[in-house]
Amino acid sequence: MSVLDDNIQKAHAYMAPFREGGVMNHIDGDIVPAISGQWMDTICPVDGSVLEQVTMSGPKDVDRAVAAAKAAFPGWSKTPGAERRKILIKVAEAIEARAEEIAFIECMDTGQALRFMSKAALRGAANFRFFADQAPHAEDGQVTRTPTQMNTTTRRPIGPVGVITPWNTPFMLSTWKIAPALASGCTVVHKPAEFSPMTAKLLVEIAESAGLPKGVLNVVNGLGETAGKRLTEHPEIRAIAFVGESRTGSMIMKQGADTLKRVHFELGGKNPVIVFDDADMERALDAATFMIYSLNGERCTSSSRLLVQDTIYAEFTAKVAEVAKKIKIGHPLDPDTVVGPLIHPVHEKKVLSYFDTASAEGATIAAGGEKVGDTGCYVAPTLFTDATSDMAIAQEEIFGPVLTAIPFRDEAHALEIANSVQYGLAAYVWTQDLDRAIHMTDNLEAGMMWVNSDNIRHLPTPFGGVKSSGIGRDGGDWSFDFYMETVNVCFPRAPHKIPKLGA
Numbered sequence: 001m002s003v004l005d006d007n008i009q010k011a012h013a014y015m016a017p018f019r020e021g022g023v024m025n026h027i028d029g030d031i032v033p034a035i036s037g038q039w040m041d042t043i044c045p046v047d048g049s050v051l052e053q054v055t056m057s058g059p060k061d062v063d064r065a066v067a068a069a070k071a072a073f074p075g076w077s078k079t080p081g082a083e084r085r086k087i088l089i090k091v092a093e094a095i096e097a098r099a100e101e102i103a104f105i106e107c108m109d110t111g112q113a114l115r116f117m118s119k120a121a122l123r124g125a126a127n128f129r130f131f132a133d134q135a136p137h138a139e140d141g142q143v144t145r146t147p148t149q150m151n152t153t154t155r156r157p158i159g160p161v162g163v164i165t166p167w168n169t170p171f172m173l174s175t176w177k178i179a180p181a182l183a184s185g186c187t188v189v190h191k192p193a194e195f196s197p198m199t200a201k202l203l204v205e206i207a208e209s210a211g212l213p214k215g216v217l218n219v220v221n222g223l224g225e226t227a228g229k230r231l232t233e234h235p236e237i238r239a240i241a242f243v244g245e246s247r248t249g250s251m252i253m254k255q256g257a258d259t260l261k262r263v264h265f266e267l268g269g270k271n272p273v274i275v276f277d278d279a280d281m282e283r284a285l286d287a288a289t290f291m292i293y294s295l296n297g298e299r300c301t302s303s304s305r306l307l308v309q310d311t312i313y314a315e316f317t318a319k320v321a322e323v324a325k326k327i328k329i330g331h332p333l334d335p336d337t338v339v340g341p342l343i344h345p346v347h348e349k350k351v352l353s354y355f356d357t358a359s360a361e362g363a364t365i366a367a368g369g370e371k372v373g374d375t376g377c378y379v380a381p382t383l384f385t386d387a388t389s390d391m392a393i394a395q396e397e398i399f400g401p402v403l404t405a406i407p408f409r410d411e412a413h414a415l416e417i418a419n420s421v422q423y424g425l426a427a428y429v430w431t432q433d434l435d436r437a438i439h440m441t442d443n444l445e446a447g448m449m450w451v452n453s454d455n456i457r458h459l460p461t462p463f464g465g466v467k468s469s470g471i472g473r474d475g476g477d478w479s480f481d482f483y484m485e486t487v488n489v490c491f492p493r494a495p496h497k498i499p500k501l502g503a
């Protein structure tokens with residue numbers, strides 16, 4: 001039996017428990033179907049087959065989950081930080097112990113290649129460890145004194161929160177939002193993406209078996225327009241942590257307005273990788289191609305715009321095309337696969353539509369530009385050249401293995417092109433010139449920038465975007481600032497004069 005056959009067999013064995021009743025909600029420790037009794041399918045993008053039935057929740061299911069999160073809040077928020085830390089470290093250990101299972105199921109549900117998903121599952125555990133370690137001092141603040149006053153500033157968990165996640169690397173992204181919420185002392189209602197609901201079920205089950213009390217983390221499956229909407233409108237939900245498209249973020253902001261919801265948004269991107277002619281070509285090539293063709297290009301920080309100095313544009317883009325043509329496309333559970341199928345036929349259709357757009361706009365398709373095979377959502381790694389900044393392929397987030405290459409003359413021209421989009425999530429700069437690197441990073445409109453590097457994450461650093469790419473920052477202590485309220489208490493140090501009225 002080949003490694004792939006063996007992996008497929010293992011994946012089906014891992015998914016067997018799902019067969020007992022499909023993917024249900026998880027509320028107050030109970031596995032329950034939606035009240036309506038309605039179901040939807042989650043499909044495997046490898047061949048379009050139905051992987052599992054998923055319960056389709058409505059507003060009443062969300063209300064039930066919120067009631068559970070509300071009831072669990074007093075207990076969890078008053079649990080000492082050191083105790084919360086212990087439980088969350090156990091969750092991290094349990095994720096590590098089941099990392100293969102998580103990765104295999106994620107591959108089948110999303111089409112992402114195993115070589116990346118095995119690391120994503122472990123990164124989920126790392127997220128839990130990192131935020132767990134901060135739980136014991138999350139409430140700490142500062143003391144400020146005047147001759148007559150002592151002010152003590154502390155933080156307290158904001159209350160039950162809603163976490164709404166997208167379908168790209170769903171397990172890792174969910175832990176990135178849920179772990180700091182739990183470490184802060186908040187309770188959570190999680191609404192996973194309808195295209196990839198399977199590993200959210202695993203996460204809550206793993207967390208509870210590791211000791212997380214019932215009701216602290218609840219999962220409600222369903223559509224964004226119904227279940228997601230109710231969560232954002234619910235008066236008992238104090239904040240919404242959302243990862244997804246920019247226009248969904250805008251809808252959530254409107255939906256949450258009546259209840260003055262605090263929001264944290266991680267949204268779309270059209271991130272430039274800017275290569276100057278003094279750059280280390282080989283490293284720049286490796287990083288640029290890795291950042292667009294790994295994870296199927298379904299990655300918010302993907303380098304989806306390649307800006308190359310005109311002196312090396314032809315040579316550099318020819319090398320990118322060569323790499324793109326050699327990338328192995330295949331079954332996500334094949335250890336050699338780099339690009340697997342896109343998440344869903346609906347998304348595949350959107351990505352494929354940009355091939356016609358590129359031709360209509362006058363760009364050249366230098367690599368890919370086509371669907372691969374008759375079954376499954378496979379799209380060839382693609383490179384558009386001869387593009388200009390005003391084209392839709394240079395402005396819109398395609399969210400697939402599709403790279404748009406644009407030439408530039410000098411620093412000013414590179415900045416003008418880089419900043420010409422509505423997004424501002426990440427940017428990558430390649431140059432050996434330190435002054436130039438500083439000038440570029442001082443003027444690029446992006447929340448995160450890497451110089452002479454691909455995207456290397458360090459959890460204590462801030463993660464987030466500017467412009468239409470987001471509001472707020474995750475990572476380090478920034479996550480705690482979102483999930484907690486800062487409060488100040490003032491004590492007198494000595495009697496001071498209080499105005500007497502009506503004397």
Ligand code: NAD
Nearest residue numbers: 165166167192193224228229244245248266267268269300
């Ligand atoms: P999406 O916005 O379509 O859906 C995300 C989630 O929002 C899903 O769970 C969906 O059900 C829910 N939703 C949809 N409409 C809603 C509504 N009206 N009210 C409440 N919830 C609603 O995004 P997607 O297609 O699943 O994910 C891809 C997008 O996510 C891309 O734009 C990508 O760039 C972005 N993303 C950003 C980051 C980041 O850190 N900035 C990370 C990953 C993905």
